[in-house]
Amino acid sequence: MTEQSTDPTGTARPGETTLSQAPDPNRFTGTRKPEERPERRFGEVIGAGFALLLLVVGLPAALLALGAPPPIPTQAPSLAQIARELSAEDLITVLVAIVWLTWLYFLVCVVVEVVAALRGGLARSVPLAGPLQSLARILVGALLMTGILAAPAQAAMGDGGAAASAGPAVTATQVAGSVGVGAVVGTVEGAAAVDQDVADQVEQRLEGHKVYTVKAPQNGYHDNLWDIAERHLGDGRRYTEIFELNKDRIQPDGRRLDLARLIHPGWELVMPEDASGVPRFHAPVEAPAAPQPGGALAGADAGVEVGAGAGADAGDAASGEESVSQAAQGAGGLVAAAVLGALLLARRRRLGRRPEDDALAAEEQLRVSATPERASWLDVVLRDLALRCRQAQLALPPAYAAIVGDDGIELRLAPALSSAPEGWQVAEDGAVWRRTADLPPLAAAATEVAPYPGLVSIGVDDDGRDVLIDLEAAGGMIALTGDATVASQVAASVAVQTATAAWAEGISVTAAGLPHGVEEIGDARLRVTDDLRSELEGFEASIANLRGDVLSGRMSRRGFSASQLVVCGLVPDDDVADRLRLLTGRGRQAFSVLIAGDHRSARWRLTVDENGVLELPQLQLSVHANRMSAAEVEAVAELFGASREEPVDHGDRVAIPAPARAHDDAAWATAERRVGVLGPVAVQGGGVLPEERAELAREMVVFLAMQPEPVHPNVLAGAIWPRGVTADVRDRTVERVRAWLGTAEDGTHYLRADADGRLSLADGAVCDWDAVRTLLISSRQASSARDEVEKLRRALQLVRGEPFAATPTGRYGWVAREDLPRVIARVLIDASHRLATLLLDDDPNGAVQAAEAGLRVAPGSQLLWRDLIRARHGATGIAGVQQTLDQMGDGLAGVPLEPETEALVQDFLPDSGTIAAG
Numbered sequence: 001m002t003e004q005s006t007d008p009t010g011t012a013r014p015g016e017t018t019l020s021q022a023p024d025p026n027r028f029t030g031t032r033k034p035e036e037r038p039e040r041r042f043g044e045v046i047g048a049g050f051a052l053l054l055l056v057v058g059l060p061a062a063l064l065a066l067g068a069p070p071p072i073p074t075q076a077p078s079l080a081q082i083a084r085e086l087s088a089e090d091l092i093t094v095l096v097a098i099v100w101l102t103w104l105y106f107l108v109c110v111v112v113e114v115v116a117a118l119r120g121g122l123a124r125s126v127p128l129a130g131p132l133q134s135l136a137r138i139l140v141g142a143l144l145m146t147g148i149l150a151a152p153a154q155a156a157m158g159d160g161g162a163a164a165s166a167g168p169a170v171t172a173t174q175v176a177g178s179v180g181v182g183a184v185v186g187t188v189e190g191a192a193a194v195d196q197d198v199a200d201q202v203e204q205r206l207e208g209h210k211v212y213t214v215k216a217p218q219n220g221y222h223d224n225l226w227d228i229a230e231r232h233l234g235d236g237r238r239y240t241e242i243f244e245l246n247k248d249r250i251q252p253d254g255r256r257l258d259l260a261r262l263i264h265p266g267w268e269l270v271m272p273e274d275a276s277g278v279p280r281f282h283a284p285v286e287a288p289a290a291p292q293p294g295g296a297l298a299g300a301d302a303g304v305e306v307g308a309g310a311g312a313d314a315g316d317a318a319s320g321e322e323s324v325s326q327a328a329q330g331a332g333g334l335v336a337a338a339v340l341g342a343l344l345l346a347r348r349r350r351l352g353r354r355p356e357d358d359a360l361a362a363e364e365q366l367r368v369s370a371t372p373e374r375a376s377w378l379d380v381v382l383r384d385l386a387l388r389c390r391q392a393q394l395a396l397p398p399a400y401a402a403i404v405g406d407d408g409i410e411l412r413l414a415p416a417l418s419s420a421p422e423g424w425q426v427a428e429d430g431a432v433w434r435r436t437a438d439l440p441p442l443a444a445a446a447t448e449v450a451p452y453p454g455l456v457s458i459g460v461d462d463d464g465r466d467v468l469i470d471l472e473a474a475g476g477m478i479a480l481t482g483d484a485t486v487a488s489q490v491a492a493s494v495a496v497q498t499a500t501a502a503w504a505e506g507i508s509v510t511a512a513g514l515p516h517g518v519e520e521i522g523d524a525r526l527r528v529t530d531d532l533r534s535e536l537e538g539f540e541a542s543i544a545n546l547r548g549d550v551l552s553g554r555m556s557r558r559g560f561s562a563s564q565l566v567v568c569g570l571v572p573d574d575d576v577a578d579r580l581r582l583l584t585g586r587g588r589q590a591f592s593v594l595i596a597g598d599h600r601s602a603r604w605r606l607t608v609d610e611n612g613v614l615e616l617p618q619l620q621l622s623v624h625a626n627r628m629s630a631a632e633v634e635a636v637a638e639l640f641g642a643s644r645e646e647p648v649d650h651g652d653r654v655a656i657p658a659p660a661r662a663h664d665d666a667a668w669a670t671a672e673r674r675v676g677v678l679g680p681v682a683v684q685g686g687g688v689l690p691e692e693r694a695e696l697a698r699e700m701v702v703f704l705a706m707q708p709e710p711v712h713p714n715v716l717a718g719a720i721w722p723r724g725v726t727a728d729v730r731d732r733t734v735e736r737v738r739a740w741l742g743t744a745e746d747g748t749h750y751l752r753a754d755a756d757g758r759l760s761l762a763d764g765a766v767c768d769w770d771a772v773r774t775l776l777i778s779s780r781q782a783s784s785a786r787d788e789v790e791k792l793r794r795a796l797q798l799v800r801g802e803p804f805a806a807t808p809t810g811r812y813g814w815v816a817r818e819d820l821p822r823v824i825a826r827v828l829i830d831a832s833h834r835l836a837t838l839l840l841d842d843d844p845n846g847a848v849q850a851a852e853a854g855l856r857v858a859p860g861s862q863l864l865w866r867d868l869i870r871a872r873h874g875a876t877g878i879a880g881v882q883q884t885l886d887q888m889g890d891g892l893a894g895v896p897l898e899p900e901t902e903a904l905v906q907d908f909l910p911d912s913g914t915i916a917a918g
Contacts, residue, residue: 476603
């Protein structure tokens with residue numbers, strides 16, 4: 001990230017360069033992403049080939065057929081012939097000669113381009129060829145991209161080129177791909193050390209550099225050095241710089257770059273330092289392991305230990321994922337975390353119906369991208385800052401930007417403040433405050449008012465840190481300029497996160513010109529208008545009595561008048577924009593305006609190019625922008641919409657999905673291999689596995705345990721490695737997990753592959769969700785109430801907590817795609833409610849246990865809270881009711897009481913019923 005400490009007004013401090021010297025971000029515009037390039041369809045390829053054949057062969061053939069052979073002179077013309085008047089025949093001869101010379105020159109250009117293609121380089125310019133060589137390049141290029149010329153070019157390397165350079169890594173991959181997962185144990189494990197040497201060399205040589213990953217062919221388009229240079233360096237002719245930086249580097253598949261035209265999908269190319277839109281490479285680090293679960297699975301992870309061989313294997317891509325930079329991994333993490341947090345809160349109110357498949361796929365991506373720990377820490381540390389400042393009688397720092405990483409937070413201030421509360425370090429003469437992540441916040445901070453509701457995440461820098469700016473600090477209108485489509489997507493991202501982020505709870509958002517459905521996202525903070533002009537009088541009235549308000553006085557009125565943000569996906573009319581600008585004032589205000597487009601009086605200009613690189617020269621910030629497309633907004637809106645609608649059940653009870661394997665609690669109790677998802681995820685394995693590999697192994701086993709049928713290795717890879725993985729890494733991981741789970745008494749593996757290579761767990765591996773489903777289905781077929789109660793009790797005894805709890809960041813996205821948390825919660829709420837109802841009159845203590853079991857899964861279910869109130873009243877009277885009310889505050893986490901709950905409380909405690917604050 002480019003940084004310079006300046007006042008946000010643009011004035012540099014003594015000795016520093018001024019903002020006018022900042023590089024112009026417009027130099028990055030004007031290119032197209034590869035996915036937006038015209039598709040090379042089959043008809044276009046045939047057309048290119050036909051056109052080339054017509055020009056090279058058809059044109060001379062037509063001239064000869066018309067009796068117009070090349071007019072090659074046999075002797076020098078005399079002076080009399082030169083001096084005589086030209087006849088019509090002479091003019092035709094001249095024109096024929098021009099056509100033949102043009103054809104000959106075009107043929108030379110074609111030959112030059114074909115030779116360059118076969119040699120793997122780019123053709124030199126043919127003197128005076130101009131458009132002729134451009135046409136030849138287009139036609140030859142079309143054939144090259146389809147493989148008609150690419151195959152000969154690759155063959156030019158010879159067997160000693162690709163094959164020899166690939167070495168053992170290619171051999172292992174080829175064997176793994178040809179003989180299936182079950183037969184690659186010896187071959188892959190034997191080649192693993194060699195593969196690892198290659199992987200280590202690749203990572204060491206890439207560390208710290210800007211790295212571009214060659215994309216797979218799409219719609220006939222193949223990535224190539226010229227286009228990469230054009231997109232990220234601004235000039236295709238700079239492809240030679242990329243070639244020189246990479247020609248001797250070992251690639252992940254063991255090969256090397258020998259010819260400029262021969263690059264392969266998945267190759268990692270080091271880029272020049274001035275490359276735009278290319279993340280900096282950092283070796284992937286495995287997420288820390290989840291804590292040991294308790295309850296029924298206490299000690300279940302005992303088999304996951306750091307073995308003697310851990311050190312030797314530590315570098316073998318512990319997560320199993322392709323190398324992905326920190327910037328790419330963290331892109332949109334705060335936005336995704338904000339959306340997921342608001343969605344979970346909405347589902348606490350009501351689990352809702354099943355969302356559409358596209359929406360579930362979007363939720364999967366949100367889960368993979370989100371950084372919930374960072375988002376939660378950011379929220380509480382800002383509230384902690386407000387509390388510490390108030391206790392120390394210090395003004396709240398005038399922050400205009402915040403940079404948040406895993407190690408801490410950095411606030412940029414203008415004007416500078418040299419006095420900071422305890423826990424904060426002052427740097428750069430008070431222009432920067434820092435706080436490390438290891439300093440715990442004060443206990444009372446959680447109830448403090450969020451001090452910076454206008455703080456929005458605009459993107460992620462090259463070091464994977466989230467960069468936020470305070471829109472209220474702009475002191476004027478903020479314009480998103482550059483690529484119009486991407487600017488609109490950035491504006492949508494800002495609107496969505498301010499409508500969902502915990503640190504922005506004190507803001508009201510008015511949106512115009514944003515994608516359809518945005519009004520469905522989040523809570524009542526966001527509303528959409530089709531006529532921004534009609535909103536102006538209301539804005540002007542609400543801001544009139546707040547003029548002159550400064551940041552230090554904000555806390556005195558927070559809660560009485562929220563900050564307001566206007567987000568425009570399009571540039572409004574001039575008179576509307578001028579009135580909005582006047583509302584923002586010249587200093588920090590509780591009213592801010594962000595527009596996708598330019599305006600003559602914009603105070604801040606954020607420029608974003610089509611690659612998503614966003615620059616704010618005013619503040620000397622450059623990031624990979626957070627953005628949301630119209631399709632993403634629509635999918636997220638469907639998630640929230642589904643949470644507000646009741647599901648349709650056939651009959652009085654919730655349907656129970658058939659178990660993947662018919663196990664009960666007895667099978668669970670005696671199983672040597674157990675998979676637990678009804679609480680913190682846990683797996684009981686049989687062997688020793690290095691801890692850095694444990695999370696990946698656990699997730700693979702859990703995924704297979706949840707599948708009713710064997711799955712293809714590609715399906716497994718798509719779920720466990722959503723960002724992509726090579727077949728050799730996938731297969732090595734499968735074999736590692738197979739060895740970890742071990743064998744059953746009959747000598748067969750717990751992780752099996754059928755004749756088609758599809759993977760599954762043996763029946764001896766038992767999942768608690770299967771056992772619960774088996775018992776619940778049996779309970780509905782019970783011949784007596786006693787039998788039903790017994791089976792319901794046995795099922796609920798296996799419930800330890802919320803489904804899939806304590807999963808590491810960036811993993812288990814497939815859980816959302818299969819809608820598992822919602823389905824499991826609905827089934828167990830139904831079972832708990834049924835058991836509590838059956839036991840309420842005769843065994844109120846048993847009814848208490850039934851309701852508590854369900855609340856472990858769904859702490860926001862007011863149906864179960866009402867069951868618990870009734871049961872406790874039956875067991876201990878009024879004291880039990882008050883005890884339940886005290887617990888409900890934490891369980892509901894601010895969710896309003898349903899009318900049925902309020903009526904029940906008033907019935908038992910008409911005068912003194914209270915609920916403790918959550």
